Amino acid sequence: MPVRRVKKGRAGDWETSPGGLVTALAPMLRERGGGWVGWDGSTGRRASVPFIHDTIRIRPVSLTGREFETFYAGFSNKTLWPLYHDSIREPQFHRRWWWPYHDVNMRFAEAAAEVAGEGDLVWVHDYQLQLVPGMLRSLRPDARIGFFLHIPFPPEELFAKIPWRAQILEAMLGADVVGFQTRLAARNFSRAARRFTGARGPDGLLRFRGRRVVVDAFPISIDVEQYEGMARDPDVAVEAERFRSSMNGRRIMLCVDRLDYTKGIDIRLRAFDELLSRGRYTAEDCVLIQIAVPTRESVEDYAELRDNVERLVGRINGTHSVKQHIPVHYVYGGLPTAELVSRYCAADVMMVTPFRDGMNLVAKEYCTTRIRGDGVLVLSEFAGAALELKQALLVNPFDVDGLAGAMEEALEMPRAEQKRRMTSLRRAVRARSVHDWADGFISRLREG
Structure with a gap:
């Protein structure tokens, strides 16, 4: 939801949530009128009653504790998440997870049907709610329905594994516009739809059950003005300089990731170990600064990943520390946005090396905050952002030696070359903000 509950004394209140999606859509909803249907973050109790926050109608949806385990932790994050990220971890297929996924999607569809007016636009987001477009189409055939997938969509030979492939595809085809981060993901979807459903037609415009379905790429972005403005804030500049000084003149390589097995943190650490072992x-x-933002801590795979990463950090620091200097500074936890921007401003090199990512906005945030035009972005070729940020040092995130070589190249890159590349990168990010992304999708949805 665009709000989160915060405690004020004994009472609770709602405040606007941070995040790019809220930043992009909330102004549009305030200006044109509209509602937001979403999970209120609680389990085991009835959802909060609908309310209005900053002129936006909020319709909370509840989950039981069991639904959280089966719909969210189970089907969404142990079936769909690994499958859609190239099966980096083996996805698990359980009927006992599928039916709660179906039922929760129906609950969201019914809530959206109640909120939407005659002929309204309804925009459904992400892999947890892939069945909602088809369900909503049955409930409200008058609505214009859009769906956007924030994560990758896999090749058809991988997607073929899931037992409910036809049900998922047919439900997504209930939308009038189906959007993805990249053209590759859009093409993967169209090919799967033609193979496993009755959909026909070219990749960008399928026909299904007498309807036209637009399938296209809508690469998401960031609030460019917000991040650039924060980078120019004197307080942020002071904090960036304080942080640089605390590193005693060492070159700073920064990594900011959710602690997720798709992000390539462990391989990146091994590459840094290799760099130091070469002796140059x-x-x-x-120094490498790894900020690891906790996520899905109750899921076993993530607890195992944390243990592995922290062992690697300990081993590298034990092996390569020199005098008072340790090579890896590891932070388990998130930072406030202003503090994070100060780290972007302080870093000489930004390492963004996921094994697979729908887009990755950290890469765009770093470029936007480099107002002096310097700095080096090392970026995985398997991140959606690599299609736009072509002047980054593009790397194979599975290649330890290649990553170590890219780190070395980044540390040695002449300032003139840094400025040439960063100018191009900043221009690419400024060309499309998160507001342009939202406006572009809504415009396609309105076109009919």
């Missing part, structure tokens, strides 16, 4: 750089020359 030591902990007196450079």
Whole structure:
């Protein structure tokens, strides 16, 4: 939801949530009128009653504790998430997860049907709610329905594994516009739809059950003005300089990731270990800052990943520390946005090396905050952002030696080359903000 509950004394209140999606859509909803249907973050109790926040109608949806385990932790994050990220971890297929996924999607569809007026636009988001477009189409055939998938959509030979492939595809085809981060994901979807459903037609315009379905790429972005404005804030500049000084003149390589197995954190650490082992750089020359934002801590795979990452950090620091300098500074937890921007401003090199990512907005945030035009972005070729940020140092995130070589190249890159590349990167990000992304999708949905 665009709001979160905060405690004020003994009472609770709602405040606007941070995040790009809220930043993009809330102004549009305030200006044109509309509602937001979403989970209120609670389990085991009835959802909060509908309310209005900052002129936006909020319709909370509840989950039971069991639904959280089966619909969210189970089907969404142990079936769909690994499958859609190239089966980096083996997806699990359980009927006992599928039916709660179906039932929760129906609950969201019914809530959206109640909120939407005659002929309204309804925009459904992400892999947890893939069945909603088809369900909503049955309930409200008058609505214009859009669906956007924020994560990758896999090749048809991988998607073929899921036992409910036809049901998922047919439900997504209930939308009038189906959007993805990249053209590759859109093409993967169209091919799967033609193979496993009755859909026909070219990749960008399928026909299904007498309807036209637009399938296209709508690459998401960030609030460029917000991040650039924060980078120019004197307080942020002071904090960036304080942080740089605390590193005692060492070159700073920054990594900011959710602690997720798709992000390639462990391979990146091994590559940094390799860089130091080659002897050209030591902990007196450079430092790697790894900010690992907790996520899905109750899921076993994530607890195992955390243990592995923290063991690697300990081993690298034990092996390569020099005098008072440790080579890896590891932070388990998120940072307030202003503090994060100060880290972007302080970093000489930004490492963004996921194994697979729908887009990855950290890469765009870093470029936007480099108002002096310097800095080096090292970016996975398997992130959606790589299709736009072509002047980054593009790397194969599975290649330890290649990553170590890219780190070395980044640390040695002349300032003139940094400025040439960063100018191009900043221009690419500024060309399409998150507001342009939202306006573009809504315009396609209105076109009919």
